[in-house]
Amino acid sequence: MMHRKATRLLICDLDNTLYDWVGYFVVSFYDMIEKMVEISGCDKEALLDDFRSVHRKHHDSEHPFALLETETVRRLHPKATVQEIAKIYDPAFHAFNSSRKRNLTLYPGVMSALKVLHASGVTLVAHTESKLFSATGRMQRLQLTKYFSRLYCREASASLNPAAGSYSMPLDNFPRNRISELSHHQRKPNVQVVKEICEVEGVATSDAAYVGDSIARDIMMANDAGIFSIWAKYGSYSSKSDYQKLVRISHWSDEDVVRERFLAHKAKDARPNAVLCNSFDEILDHIEAHEALEPD
Structure with missing residues (x-):
């Protein structure tokens, strides 16, 4: 007798897979x-x-309140306290927040597909290279937290600015016991990390799927771990102008650039098991295709 062996775990990248991170940021x-x-x-x-x-310095292009640590601010306000400086530039913080509210939106089909997957009993976990407060902030703002049982993200910066106060996003909707922080040395494409995610969730790699926008960071990693890989192709596109602006202020060091080139070369022959061309909800068909007949 045969029965269907369904996907039990979906490991989901966040940035440029569920929403356009480059475009909004x-x-x-x-x-x-x-x-x-x-x-x-x-x-x-x-x-x-x-x-x-x-x-x-912080290995993070989203370092909270980086503005308050710039040499420009220190030079302009040598005797002001951090709290005083934060008040002066509150309109600048507000400009960021207002723009984020307008531009941070889910890709088509994300919410509907997550609802279906969650209701069907598939365990959903998020795996991102964003740091703790950036990742949880976006998940809460986009109302994603109830669908994901756990978040695997980079550890929070050691020094969060004391002026943050009311600007910071509480973790009430995504408590710490549902968060696993990864060190800088556990960056994608770390095969052992995704294997450990499966182990923690009690799911064999053969019963898991991984969806992400990066061939080098997501797809190659999933393939090497023996996990069904799904490429969010729509998320791999960004405007040349936006990308150049991002590079201008990025945390990427010369070493990081060399690493990216190495990964791109290493991943040139990597092929996903499935491709999402236009919207995230295409994943429902591909996960169904991943199901296989197994003997009792």
Whole structure:
């Protein structure tokens, strides 16, 4: 007798898989920059250089309140407290938040597909290279937390700015016991990490699927782990202008650039088991295709 062996675990990348991270972040960040230049009269290019330095220091292009650590701010307000500076530039923070509210939206088919998968008993976990507060903040804002049983993300920065106060996003809807923080050395494409995710969830790799937008970071990793790989092809596109603006302030070091080139070369022959061309809800057909007849 034969029965269907369904996918029991879906490991889901977040940025550029469930929403357009590059598109929303670049627009929001540069709206903040324009407002800060308007307030302070500082040189925009020098300010962008400062942001890049702070981001590299923390290995994070989304380091919370990086603005308050820039040399430009320190030079303009040498005697002001962090709290005083935060108040001066509150309109710049507000510009970022307003832009994020307008531009951070789910890709087509995400919510409907997650509802179906969750209701069908598939365990959903998120795996991202974003740090703790960035990842949880977006999941809460997009009302995703109830569908994911666990979040695997990079560990929070050691130094969060004390001026954050009411700006910070509470973790009430995604408590710490549902979060596993990964070190900088556990970055994608770390095969052992996804194998351990399956082990923690009590699911064999053959019963799991992984969906992500990056061939080198997501698909190659899933393939090497023996996990059914699903490429969110729609998320691999971003405008050249947005990408250049991102690179301008990115935390990527020369070593990171070399690593990316190595991974791209290594992944040139990697092929996903399935492809989502236009929307996330195409995953429902592909996960069904992954089911196989197994003997009792």
